[in-house]
Every structure is written in structure tokens, then in C-alpha cells.
Amino acid sequence: MNERAVRRRGPELEAAILDATWEELGAAGYMNLTMEAVADRARTGKQVLYRRWHNRAELVLAAVRSRVVSISDDVPDTGELRGDVLAVLGRMARRYHDIGPDVLHGLMAEVRDIGPEFFSAMADVMETILQRAAGRGEIPSGAAGRRITTLPVDLLRHEMLLTSGPVPESTLVEIVDDVFLPLVTCRAGRPR
Structure with missing residues (x-):
């Protein structure tokens, strides 16, 4: 788990991950977005992301749907x-x-x-x-x-x-x- 990991669960954790994904898209762009970078930005472990989304495309689509x-x-x-x-x-x-x-x-x-x-x-x-x-x-x-x-x-x-x-x-x-x-x-x- 990320050194700076924060203990969150459920909707609070998901919102933090989706916000981090959106921010990472803005900073790095789609092709350079990694699950590791999103996990780091969300202050969680990447295994947490993989439990909810199987891949980058599913994660990004979830982030888009949370915004639009x-x-x-x-x-x-x-x-x-x-x-x-x-x-x-x-x-x-x-x-x-x-x-x-x-x-x-x-x-x-x-x-x-x-x-x-x-x-x-x-x-x-x-x-x-x-x-x-x-x-x-x-x-x-x-x-x-x-x-x-x-x-x-x-x-x-x-x-x-x-x-x-x-x-x-x-x-x-x-x-x-x-x-x-x-x-x-x-x-x-x-x-x-």
C-alpha cells in the first residue's frame, strides 16, 4: 500500500479514486495514465483500484461518468x-x-x-x-x-x-x- 495511504472505504474511497483519475488525466493524458499514478494520487494501493476496475479503460470510463x-x-x-x-x-x-x-x-x-x-x-x-x-x-x-x-x-x-x-x-x-x-x-x- 502507498506510504501516504489514508484509511477510507466505500463511496468516500471511490470518490477519491475517481477524482484522482480525473486529475491524472489532466496532468498526464490518457496514454500516460497508469493505475500506479492514480493510486499514488488517491493515496491508496493499486490493488484497491484493481478490485473495482479491471483495467485503465474501465477506470477512466467510471471517472468520466462521475463527472458527466x-x-x-x-x-x-x-x-x-x-x-x-x-x-x-x-x-x-x-x-x-x-x-x-x-x-x-x-x-x-x-x-x-x-x-x-x-x-x-x-x-x-x-x-x-x-x-x-x-x-x-x-x-x-x-x-x-x-x-x-x-x-x-x-x-x-x-x-x-x-x-x-x-x-x-x-x-x-x-x-x-x-x-x-x-x-x-x-x-x-x-x-x-
Whole structure:
């Protein structure tokens, strides 16, 4: 255990570790972040970290989630499909800006170290949005398969991986108006 270790347990210890992870990300960046450095900064032993998180990617994702409100906890409901999808993409773009490209690119490089819930959360958000749109009569129920359902967030993720700056609003509008909505409405009119 770290020489300067402090006796903490439960939520207090977890909060200290997640704060230390965030601070270490700021100081060293994702690629240089180590479990040892986080443990030292949190004043605990690295075995404590490994009991909660199997690897660096899981730890960093937990730190990000402790700082940024999950979109799945508050799915946008603007009253229309277009507005809902634009709101989700806008939140994703702001989160990207808040956590920074270094962290996103690092997590994506180690995506195999993260559980499938990393991607399924946004699929569930989009499914909720499409179900609401169907309930309002904007599209028929089941108008889009899983690939089309996740297309807007997948395209935005792709955009974020290719850039290091903010994603312009015009890109979000283009994804929704030129790609997603035509697909959903075209598929809605086609027999399955």
C-alpha cells in the first residue's frame, strides 16, 4: 500500500479514486495514465483500484461518468423525432468537448477492455426516442432496425474520432436531416 495511504472505504474511497483519475488525466493524458499514478494520487494501493476496475479503460470510463451526466438518465423529449435526435447528438458533442478528444480517442483505442454497455447505452437512448416518435404517430412502430436506430450516434462518434475540435452544429443537422430522417421515413413506408 502507498506510504501516504489514508484509511477510507466505500463511496468516500471511490470518490477519491475517481477524482484522482480525473486529475491524472489532466496532468498526464490518457496514454500516460497508469493505475500506479492514480493510486499514488488517491493515496491508496493499486490493488484497491484493481478490485473495482479491471483495467485503465474501465477506470477512466467510471471517472468520466462521475463527472458527466449520462444521456440515458435523461433522454431528451422535445416533442418531435428530429428535435430529440438533434438534442442527443448535441449532448454527445458537448460531452466530447467536456472530456476532450484525448480521453475519447484513448477509450476508443481500448474499447475491447470496456464492456458492451459502453455502446449499448446510446442504442437504448435512440430506441427510446424512436418508440416515443412512434407513439406520437411520426413513424410506425419498429420503423428502423438496430443499425439504423444507432446510425446517428455512430456517425457522430466517427466524426469525433476523426477530429480534435468541436463538432459543428451543421454536422449534426446534416446527420439528422440528410441521413437519418430520410432512412427512417423511407423504411417506414416499405413493407418488412
